[in-house]
Amino acid sequence: MLEFKNVSKEFGPVKALSNINFKVDKGEIVGLVGENGAGKSTLMKIIFGAYQADSGTIFIDGRQTRFTSPRDAMSQGIGMVFQEQSLIGNLSVMENLFLGREQEFRRFGLIDFKKMAEASRAQLAKVGLDIDPTIETSKLSFSQRQLIELAKVLTLEERISGDLVILLDEPTSVLSEDEVGLLFEIVNKLKTRAAFIFVSHRLDEVISLSDRIYVLKDGEVVDEVKGNKAKASNIQASMVGREINTEYYRQDQRLPFDKEAAPLLSVQNASVAKKFEDISFDLHAGQVLCLVGTEGAGREAIVRTLFGMHSLDRGAITFFDKPSLKITSPHAAVSNHIGYMPRERKIEGIFASMNIAENMTSSQLGAYSRYGLLKKADELKLAASWIDKLSIKTPSASTDCIRLSGGNQQKVVLAKWRSTGSRIIMLDHPTRGLDIGAKEDVYTMIREMSAAGIGLIVIPDTFEEAIGLGHNITVVKDGRAVKNFNCMQEQVTPFDLVSAMT
Amino acid sequence: MRDILKSNYHWVTLFTLVILVGLVDMNFWNIESLLILMGDIVPLFIMALGLTFAIYIGGIDLSAQSMANMITVIASLYLATLGLWIVPVCFLVGVILGGISGLITTRFLVPSFISTLAIGGVCYSLAQWLSGNRALYMNSESRDALFGWMLSSTGIVPNTIFVGAFVFVIALLIERRSSLGRQLKAVGSAELAASASGLLVPRVKVLAFALSGGLAALAGVIFSIKLSGGAPSIANGFLLPAIVAVLVGGTPLTGGVGGVVNTLVGTMIVAVIRSSMLYLEVAATHQQMVFGIVLIIAIVFTIDRSKLSIVK
Structure with missing residues (x-):
């Protein structure tokens, strides 16, 4: 019912997805696996309309279509159960279920909460939840909220004419074993109502739940296996792919x-x-x-x-x-x-509006000041020596770091910790978002640091x-x-x- | 070219305004009257310098005006007894109260606009209580003996300008040359990175608000000397132009860039706007409205939207 043909997506020079062929049949549970960065989340985002594909075609029931926004995708039967839950904690369960659709329960210009509660009970029954819909959502357990999230997506059933495809993004990552079992039972029951796309890094779960599994690697579908024939070791081999x-x-x-x-x-x-x-x-x-x-x-x-x-x-x-x-x-x-280079370079690693010298001494101001006054000449000397040592590409030591490339920013942060005397x-x-040359430089620096003890x-x-x-x-x-x-x-x-x- | 224009637009604004106002009324370009104009704005300038530090780290100090109000009362009451000591004592009062705002912000995670607003309320009440809610006059003998020089001129330069220049140089020294100034910049530029570099971010923030409080107090002292008196609401009307001076100067609300030189330019812009309103015969009751509008325009132009996800 949902089919992707040769779908590609690029972010600047980076090919996130290339020529993806992918389909989901009615009443089917399709697994989607791949390493971090293989393209899973990009594909998901295209499916539920958050991103638009650069090329390729999307069909629903054989009819060509496109999703311009999550709302548009929803109206065509694509529902998304978010990993980071999208429920609003201080609203009641029923208010969450019908968020943005309150007018359906309007009577004399006011919301008829009795009617809404009734409708909510019917929705909650679909996922086997027997709770009071007027209860505040934040009072529920995580797994209950996950099921409400699913029920919310299932309210689409009554609103659209076609069939539903529901995306489950890492739904089990914070559930206990029992809760996972319960969720799987419910999903299996709901197969008569909707098709599912199941994304998880827990391979055993994907294998046990899915009818068919797609393996993504470097933005391509590298393997497609039937659920009952799937073996974890084979899937892992195709996730990794290359020769050692x-x-x-x-x-x-x-x-x-x-x-x-x-x-x-x-x-x-x-x-x-x-x-x-x-x-x-x-x-x-x-x-x-x-x-x-x-x-x-x-x-x-x-x-x-x-x-x-x-x-x-x-x-x-x-x-x-x-x-x-x-x-x-x-x-x-x-x-x-002790030094630490955080993952979010732009937020925690680098001071973008400060220059190279200022960045390098930010962790050692005591050594670069006397009586509270900075020794600016020494700072510049330090920066110059590291610019030379690590061949940082910059017009000067007093260039603001926002003007440097990611790789050079990373070198500045590494130079900062090394010059601070970190043990x-x-x-x-450390190589996130860097091009190959810059990555090699970072590897070299790591080896040098190791050699330096x-x-x-x-x-x-x-x-x-x-x-x-x-x-x-x-x-x-x-x-x-x-x-x-x-x-x-x-x-x-x-x-x-x-x-x-x- | 666009970059140069963008990073210097506060200068561009200043010169454009000076030229425009001068074209409307040639008398405006008179050096002597321009110097008097600058001398008059020194208390506001010193308050704006203090605010610069609060805004530089990404906060704000809404207590500055009430602080100055309270200090005019204290200075008027105790000038005769304390003599010259009135200056360090008032400065210290400002530093302590500003530091308390900072502690409330860093310890209890109360946003600075609330903690300083609250401390501003405390200052206002203290001023009312100390003054018995009326206008006070300074002991004119002490004032003339100790601070009379401030009211006269050296040649054509009003002496308050030297006071303003002195405070400015100190503030510039703190910003550009001191370890504290660097830490303020780091916190304003990327607070998480500052913390990950081992800086004591809460302490840096407290010091920023202490500086802001101290300079607002200093502004109060100079203002009361100029007026030879004090009252709990005498400096009302300072806060808005002082914030305008900082933001128009080019220190954005998100902090990290700009600084006291920008505030110098911003204050001159405020001075020109203020006097041009006189030339253009804008009623005094309309002045705050003009500053309100200018403030919004300044924020719209200086804000870095990429840093904001939600505005409340």
Whole structure:
């Protein structure tokens, strides 16, 4: 009933989707899987009308159509159940269900809440929810709200003539096992009413629920398998795709580090409620540890906790073999030679309206001022030396960072932490959004830092990065370290990593 | 070319206005009257300098006017007893009250426009209470002995201009040369990045509001010396033009760029607008309306919409 033919989408020079062929039949549950950045969310957004395809055609029941907006897609039978829930907490369940459609319940210019409650009960019955529709939405559990979200989409049934296609975007990511079971039961029951597109990074769930599975990689459909014939290992292989090539990763450039020396950082059974649990590892001087996992698996929370941004609920973190040293704020982290390059470079990494020298000394103003006055000449000298060392492309050291390319901005941030004398540096997606040349530069800098005896924790952008850079790789899944790889002893493949994460 | 024009539009605005007003009335271009014009606006300028720091970090200080009001009362009451000490004492009062606004903002996460509005209410009440809600006159002997020089001129330059220049240089030093100034810039430019660089963001913010309070108090002292008295509402009508001066000068509400040089230009723009209203015979009752309109226009032109997702 819904069919995509040769659909492509580009963002500037980046091809997000190319020639996607995709269809959903009536009463079918279609799974959609792929690595981070494979194009899943772009495809979803085109399906529910948030993005428009650059080329290709969309058919509904064999009739060519297009979706100009989410509202337009909805009127043609496409419903979206959002991962970040779209319900408004301080409205009642029924007000949420009929948000924007209150006029259907108008009587003498006022809303007839009795009638609305009645209609709501009928909608809630579809998803098997027996709750009072006048209750405030925020009082419900997460899984109940998820079902209300589904019920809200199902109100489309009565409004449109055709059939429904409902998109479920990572609907199980925060549900318990029982709740997942319940959701699947409901979805299976609703198959008579609608077709579903199910997106999840939990492969076993996709396999058990879907009739057919599309595998996306680098913006293309690389595989299509029947649900009952699907095997996790085959799907994982096509998600990863390429041949493993040691030279490509440049693993030979990785230097050994001294494991016998006391670790720079020792984490034991660290837990932060709702973020991660029972994480343990050691980090030695010169070691590169890569944390691999899906979005939201808890990797970012781990590095942020080490940087003093979250407080530990259980476990212990020992820095520099000094058990008395507690890092409870970023200020304490920086004063103790710990550096952190956040993932959102433009918001947390760089000061766009400050120049290169100002950016570099922002974490070491104490060393670049005396009696509260800045030593500007020294700042410029520092900036000039790093511009030279890292070949940062800029007219001068006093150029505002907003004028630099992403790769050069990233070099500025790295130079900042190195010149601050950091002994531990944590890099969250250091190559995100950079072109290939700039990525290579960042890899080189990471190797240099490792050679200089800095301990590094890297949250890589791709598996290749993890394998090419890491002495060790820890796979984090749902807040737990599910697998550790020692890359100096074994050849790790992307396939191994995907198998552990999904 | 467009970039140069865009980053210097406050200068462009100033010169365009000066030329336009001069074309309407050639008397406007008289150097002596221009200097008097600038001398008159010094208290407002000093208040605007303080506000610059609050706005530079992305906040606002709505207590500035009430602070100046209260200080005129305090200065009038205690000049005779405190003598020259009145200046540091008043400055300190401003720093403390401004610091309290900052603490309320950073500790309890109350937006600065609310915390400073509340502290402004406190200042206003204190002023009413201290003055018995009436206009006070300074001890003229003390005033003439200690501050008489401020009211005269050196050659054709009114001495208040030197006072304004002195405060300006200090403010410029803080902004451009001090570690604090750099931290203010960092917080205004990207607060999350400042925090991730290990800066003590709450402390920096408190200091910004303390500076704003202190300079508003200083504005109050100078204003009361000029008028030789004080009253709880004598400086009413300062706040709007002071905010206009900062924003027209080119320090946007989102902070991080601009600074005290911009505020200098902005204040001159305000001075020109104000005197042009005299030349164009705009009634005094209409002046605040004009500043209100100019404020909105200035915000519309300076705001960086990419930083805003929702406006409330």
